[in-house]
Amino acid sequence: MTLAPKDVSYVRELVFDRSAIVLGEDKQYLVESRITMLARDLGLGSAEEVIARLKRDGDRTLEERVIEAMTTNETSWFRDVHPFNALKSVIIPEAMERNAAKRSLAIWSAACSTGQELYSVAMMLDSDFPELSSWKLDLVGTDISRKAVEKAQSGLFTGLEINRGLPATMLVRYFVRDGSGYRIRDDIRNKVRFGVLNLIEPWPPMPLFDVILLRNVLIYFDMDTRRRILGLAKQQLVQGGVLILGGAESVLSLVDGFVPVTIGTTTVYHKDKENV
Amino acid sequence: MTRALVVDDSRAMRSILTRILSSLGMEVVEAEDGQSALAKLQQFPPFDVALVDWHMPGMTGLELISDMHRQPKWRSMAIMMVTTESDQSQIVRALNAGAHEYLVKPFTADAVAEKLLLLGVKFSKGNGSESTMGGNN
Numbered sequence: 001m002t003l004a005p006k007d008v009s010y011v012r013e014l015v016f017d018r019s020a021i022v023l024g025e026d027k028q029y030l031v032e033s034r035i036t037m038l039a040r041d042l043g044l045g046s047a048e049e050v051i052a053r054l055k056r057d058g059d060r061t062l063e064e065r066v067i068e069a070m071t072t073n074e075t076s077w078f079r080d081v082h083p084f085n086a087l088k089s090v091i092i093p094e095a096m097e098r099n100a101a102k103r104s105l106a107i108w109s110a111a112c113s114t115g116q117e118l119y120s121v122a123m124m125l126d127s128d129f130p131e132l133s134s135w136k137l138d139l140v141g142t143d144i145s146r147k148a149v150e151k152a153q154s155g156l157f158t159g160l161e162i163n164r165g166l167p168a169t170m171l172v173r174y175f176v177r178d179g180s181g182y183r184i185r186d187d188i189r190n191k192v193r194f195g196v197l198n199l200i201e202p203w204p205p206m207p208l209f210d211v212i213l214l215r216n217v218l219i220y221f222d223m224d225t226r227r228r229i230l231g232l233a234k235q236q237l238v239q240g241g242v243l244i245l246g247g248a249e250s251v252l253s254l255v256d257g258f259v260p261v262t263i264g265t266t267t268v269y270h271k272d273k274e275n276v
Numbered sequence: 277m278t279r280a281l282v283v284d285d286s287r288a289m290r291s292i293l294t295r296i297l298s299s300l301g302m303e304v305v306e307a308e309d310g311q312s313a314l315a316k317l318q319q320f321p322p323f324d325v326a327l328v329d330w331h332m333p334g335m336t337g338l339e340l341i342s343d344m345h346r347q348p349k350w351r352s353m354a355i356m357m358v359t360t361e362s363d364q365s366q367i368v369r370a371l372n373a374g375a376h377e378y379l380v381k382p383f384t385a386d387a388v389a390e391k392l393l394l395l396g397v398k399f400s401k402g403n404g405s406e407s408t409m410g411g412n413n
Contacts, residue, residue, distance in 0.1 A: 159380050160384065164384075164387050171378075
C-alpha cells in the first residue's frame with residue numbers, strides 16, 4: 001500500500017526535527033517499507049495506523065521507534081576493510097607512540113549501530129597489538145537507536161550478520177556458538193562500552209579520544225549540521241588525534257583545523273596540532 | 277577480468293553465485309562436483325578465486341580444497357568454502373585444509389562481496405542493493 005504524500009512528509013519532518021537527518025523526497029519507498037516493518041513489529045495493522053497514532057497521541061516512545069526505524073542502517077564487520085588497514089598499519093602504532101608514557105588509548109565509534117565497527121576494532125587490537133593488554137583501553141560506541149545499542153551490548157549476532165565481512169579466523173577465535181547465532185567472547189565484550197547518543201543533541205562529558213570513527217553519518221545531515229558535528233568532534237579529539245569518515249565524506253570546506261592524510265586508499269583527518 | 281570457479285552440486289546455488297559474481301564484473305565457470313572442478317582447473321587458464329561447497333557426491337569440498345592446496349600451480353588462487361556447515365570446528369577443518377575464507381549459507385550478495393574484499397579479490401562495484409539469498413543446500 002502506498003502512503004499518502006502528506007504522511008511521508010510527516011515522517012520526514014519528524015525525523016529531521018528529532019535527528020537532523022535529511023530524508024530526501026526520493027525516499028518515499030524507504031519511509032513506506034520501514035514504517036510497514038515497524039507496524040508489523042508493533043502488531044499494528046498498517047503503516048497508516050502507525051502515523052495516525054503518532055499524530056493523535058504524540059507518543060514519545062513511538063516517535064523514538066519511528067526514528068530508529070528510519071535511521072538504523074545495516075552494517076558489517078571491518079566495513080570497507082581499508083580504514084581498518086589504516087588503523088592497523090599507521091594510526092594505532094602512532095597513537096601508541098604518542099601515548100607510551102600514559103599507556104592509555106581511547107577510541108569512539110560515534111554511530112556504532114549494532115556494534116560491529118567497535119567490536120572489529122576491539123578484535124583487531126587484541127589480535128595485532130598484544131602489548132596493549134597492559135594498557136588502559138577506552139573503547140566507546142554510541143548510536144541514536146536504543147534498540148541498536150541494546151543489541152550491541154548483547155554481543156549476540158545471527159549467522160547472516162556474522163557472514164557480513166567477519167574473517168573466518170576471527171569468527172573462530174573471538175566468538176562462541178549461542179543457539180543458531182554466535183556471541184562475542186566476554187573478554188572482548190568487556191573491553192567496550194555502548195550508550196545512546198543523538199549527535200545533534202548536547203554531548204555528555206566524554207574523554208578525549210585518540211581516534212573517532214564517524215563513518216557514513218554526515219551524509220544524512222544538512223551542511224550546517226555537518227559543520228556543527230565536525231566542530232564538536234574536533235573538540236573531542238586529542239591533539240594529533242584522528243577522525244575517520246566514510247569513503248564519500250570529507251571535512252574539506254566544512255571546518256578548519258583538520259589535516260587530510262592518505263594511508264593506502266583511505267583518507268583520514270588529523271586534528272591539526274596548531275588548532276585547539 | 278577476475279575469474280571465478282564455482283563448485284556446487286546444486287544447480288540453483290551455482291546459478292545464484294554466478295549471478296552475484298557476474299554482477300561484480302567477474303567471469304565465472306561452474307563445476308557440479310569435485311572431479312569436474314579439477315578437470316576445469318586443468319582445462320582453463322588460472323582462476324583468481326574458487327567458491328567451493330562442502331557436501332557433494334563423490335569428492336567432498338574438503339577433499340577438493342586439500343587437493344587444490346597441494347598443487348603449487350593453484351597456490352595463488354583464493355579459496356572460499358560456501359556451505360551450510362556453521363560449527364566453528366568445521367570452519368577450523370576447512371581453514372586447515374587450505375580454505376582462505378568461509379561463508380555460511382544462507383548469505384546475501386553483499387556478504388559475498390565483503391568476503392571477496394577480505395580475500396583481496398578484485399571486482400567492480402556491482403549493484404550493492406542485490407539481496408539474493410543463498411538457499412539451504
